[in-house]
Amino acid sequence: MAYMLSAPELNRIIEELAQHYRVYAPCALEGWGTFSDTDIVGYGEVKSADRIVFDKKSMYSFRIIFKPSHVNYEELGMFC
Secondary structure (H helix, E strand, O other): OOOOOOHHHHHHHHHHHHOOOOOEEEEEEOOOOOOOOOOEEEEEEOOOHHHEOOOOOOOOOOHHHHOOOOOOOOOOOOOO
8 A cells, every 4th residue: 555645744744753763764965976066865864855865776775874884974974
């Protein structure tokens, strides 16, 4: 079964979840692409649906959220 949500409905759901949980989703990591001035899709904490990338595949596994490497990506500004 599939559900269709409008952007305001999805934002409301994310806001409600964010009150008690961290909400992660695929998002654009600006400037972190292989070449200069290119972006990649990775995972980061989101507060609204407008940051979520739905139409591209992520460069990283979602596992990076649960089992991060020794690199602190948040300090590098890599997450949304």
